[in-house]
Amino acid sequence: MSKHSRYPGYDVWEEHPHWDDHTKKIVGSRRTPQVSYSFFSQGEALLMQTVVSVLVNDHRLEVLTYVTQHLDESLASPIGEAQRKVGVLPKKQLYRKGLAGVDAESHARYGVDYVVLKKEEQQAVLQALAEGETKAADAWSEVDSVTFFKRVLREAVDAYYSHPLVWSDIGYGGPAYPRGYVRVEKGLTDPWEAKASET
């Protein structure tokens, strides 16, 4: 596993003049997220953003703001969830009660709100959720903490790995229409793709 990007000088957004307009618009909008929420309260949004930062291990505000905004939009949207396991609360309730559970768990363990915990403590709270080893029994009576953790992890990761700054970190060439990829075989790269640094 790498500690640092293999492509430190690479910025995939610099390629956007070569992308089709629709893709440009979608990806571009992620770079300038709005800080206004339709579903989350201000407190929930801050808590959500903190949880996201622990899950994806990143502190860049512009990325975290986008991920939180994306989650808020999807929660406010009438579009369905594709599937929901029998016995699991609808997504809106799952998030609302799950977020309350995160704070309740924080209080049960450390006596303070989640957002003011130290990083290691924040990780420990999420670890407890992931393993179903929660202490705030009342807060988790309607919501299974593992189900909530898995859902938030999946959706936070989906949005995080949709941000062009993160694409640049991992050397993802991304959108290539209309030009396509020409040199696709082993060891070959198109001139505009990320090149790993020598070190």
Next chain:
Amino acid sequence: MKHEGGVTHHSVHYAGHRSNDMNQRKYADEADVCIVGAGAPGGVLAYDLAKAGLKVVVIEAGPFWDPQHDFASDELSMRKLGWQETRLVDGQDPLRLGHNNSGRGVGGGTVHFTGVFLRFHESDFMTRTLDGVGEDWPIRYQDLAPYYDRIEREIAVSGPDHFPWGAFHGPYPYPVREPISANAQLFREACAKLGMESVVAPLAILSGPFDGRPPCINRGFCNQGCMPNAKYSGLIHHIPKAIQEGAEVLSDCMVTEILSEGNRVTGVVFSHDGQTYRQRARVVILAGFVVETPRLLLHSATPHFPDGLANSSGWVGKAIMPHSSHDVYGRLPEEVRLYKGTPVLSLSQHFYETDPDRGFARGYTLIAHGSRPVAMAGAIAADREDGSFLWGQKLRETMLDYNLYARITLVGEVLPHPDNAVTLSGLKDEYGMPVPKVTFSYQENDKKLYKHAIGQMNRLIEAMGGVPEHVVSDTAHLMGGCRMGSDPQTSVVNEYGQSHDIPNLFIAGASTFVTSGGANPTNTVMALAACTADKLIEVMKRRDV
């Protein structure tokens, strides 16, 4: 043009073909055939039947996409190509639906499929006889072979000169795709090292110009909708041709009920923009896939058919099958760059047929499978085979090596079991229809099969010089739920997709599969649809329906 929910509805497609006023439809009271669902089978049927001079209406729940303006090179935003309405899932192994296997919109699943275009083998149609598992189909491979030939020619499938497995050995109508991606090359080299044959995948993706469409440019976003139109979809091929032949396509129209009188269907009810309309037809074909077709039948129960329309057998909704579709991600010493090129460019059916020494019946296809960051990160984080989670620093550091990963994916046969089923729940959707419940659990043979496949995928990654690091649990495709058969007691339709109970009701698509096979189903879906079309043209000319 209308914008809603992030989707643009382009009525321009209908210019000269359809009024936007649903009360000004071409065949409102006098259609010969009404097809519910504009996916892989619906497109083939619409074109063939319209060409034969029949008055065809296709009713599709989702939008009529415009690839240039509605598609994008982006994983997250293009999930909208899937059926996103909430369905309940249950069982020991609840399925992931939506973009994973269910399309919504003209073209259906073909808009977001990878284009892998395989035939089933002879053994797939007779698993009960050969292996004592599943059920035999009422048809044999030879019955379908001329339709496979026809469909592959019709859409210019590209593939190898020699295909080593099954009954069909090529050549394909169009030459094999080249070049292939690094991941596909590495897979083929690893297969060779381990003594397994492999091929460049037969694909419904052009290797040269065809029918005014260009060859593939290796953009890599097959699952997000092809923008250059190099990949086949019903949206760009069969449906526009059907419209040219006079068919009417009603998109953004959700069919909510099948109308019947005794043991005849008379049409359907559909909802558009909050208004309800009726479409009458001499024949109704349900082509709405494995969840919506049984849902509609169960919801359209009558005093004559109290357990669901055309369900005197009790088999409507039963024996649905996904493919087991586990992935192994392996880290290599050199860059692979999984994002580049058509996602599937090589595969092997070395393990397709039953081998008693393996301890399970039936087999599978292994596929070299590209992946973009959202798909990979989401899967290795939250869908791990061992049930653990990968998050925080470990996930971030793993994904910093994204370009070093290779990936192999399983398409594994899942045997039919009556408990794996689509039923109606007590919840209602926005149309007042019961929300479907989809129940699935792997059985013993299924588990032995996918564990064997994971072992082989691990070996292949090691043969590449890599380390298999992440095993992801997933499924692909859906089949069954309205299976065909010759016995009306134990099947819903006959070999042509005609209901045993209701002679002017047909079912097309993967719903009628008796077994799942161990290969991507779209070629078989379209070949069966072409076979149904031929039969319908014959009987409708004789006015036998």
